[in-house]
Amino acid sequence: MAWLNVLIQGSLLGGFYALFAIGLSMSFGIMRLVNIAHGDLIVLAAYVALIVTDNTGLDPFLSLVIVLPAMFALGYALQRGLLNQTLSGGLLPPLLVTFGISIIIQNGLLQGFGAYDHRLHAGAIETASLHLPGGIDIGVFPLLVFAVAIFAIASLQLLFYNTRLGRAFRAVSDDADTAELMGIDNRKLYALALGIAMIFTAIAGVLFGIRTIFAPLAGPIRLILAFEAVIIGGLGSMWGTLIGGMVLGIAQSIGAALDPTWQILAGHIAFLVILIVRPSGLFPRTRD
């Protein structure tokens, strides 16, 4: 029973990592953008929510009404104004520019908020739990996060496979030059893609801020977790990203059950093992 518990807690944690990874997976899948600032954008979303909750007294969940459009606009503007300019020169320019954005966000947050830890307070839901037979307790909040991750990925799948916009996203991902010749404005489409990716990043950021304390330099570790989830799952596959997150979460739970100091290391080891055994991930879809 103890191990079943480890498996369940690990899976739920995995939903959280998958949520971190969706934005990253999307921007890589569509525009081959490796966004080094992704983790910092998650943290930035948490700070935006902090500003909103502090100033309006809104619940962190309700603050999404403001945080989501704000992050969408930021993503759209970032791609349109800056990142589009880096895409024609190979892999290195976007890496360097997003690395720069990462540094700017971290230092901007340090300047504005100091190096203190912050939290978003969501009330009773943070500690509520369900008691299952066999002595297994499931936290309501982790369950909610897991459900949000599934809902997010399902809605993205719906967008990709059942809408005109999604069709254009897939075509551009396949062959951007030909898509342009068919009348698609790639630059505008990329801006929309990063905007939509940032909506999911913002959801991840707010849930992250409720679950745990955050500080200006909390981004890079979220980036690594997100990268690992994306790569374990296979580039370009959204459900793969969910599975990737769960593999990571379960490995961490098993590590923690063996010895609490092993939690983080166990996740990285699982990642390395999968990278060796299946270098293209479990469910790769993106072609290069």
Add this chain to the structure above:
Amino acid sequence: MTLLQTQNLSAFYGDFQALFGINVTVEQGETVAIIGANGAGKTTFLRAVAGALETAPDSVVFDGEAIGHRTAHEIVRLGIAMVPEGRRLFPSLSVEENLLLGTHSERAGPWNLKRVYELFPRLFELRRLPAPSLSGGQQQMAAVGRALMSNPRLLLCDELSLGLAPVVIRDIYECLGAITAEGTTVVLVEQDINRALDASARFYCFQEGRLALSAPTKNFDRAAITAAYFGM
């Protein structure tokens, strides 16, 4: 009426100049062939007209408007569609989704899914399959259909016959008749000279990025074409 005119059109890949001052005129409703050996600049010419390569604003004039500086997606909206060399269907899209991609230019006109399926009935049967599972000829039909879905006034076809069996090439060129019957102007780029000359009223022959010869197709001396083609 002149639909397309290039004036002293030059194009570059980086420092390499691929086209040198090309002057080509295409009248509304006619079918014009562009022939030439490998590397003569035929594909470059089409890509320059379609906006995939940067050119001087006045060097490409479409329906009286200078479009040399426009981007590819803007040019499709003006009514120039391309069937790219090697088909270039989107591999992760189904056949029908590939066709629907042509509607992103948002142009109205005679062509829609139904009409394209009437022209290529095989595609209707195959519409739910992923594009890469089609044979070469079927993929070429889908690529032509995708371009038609944007209801072009000018259709640029790059090497329709490339890698296809003669019987399949014949089928595709027969369909071209139905397309021009709608009043669509066609520019054909081909290495298969006979095929290109049979389907067109006039031709231009390119050689190493320059115009070597232009003439009406009818009764034209093949020896002169050979000379222009190979530069002998």
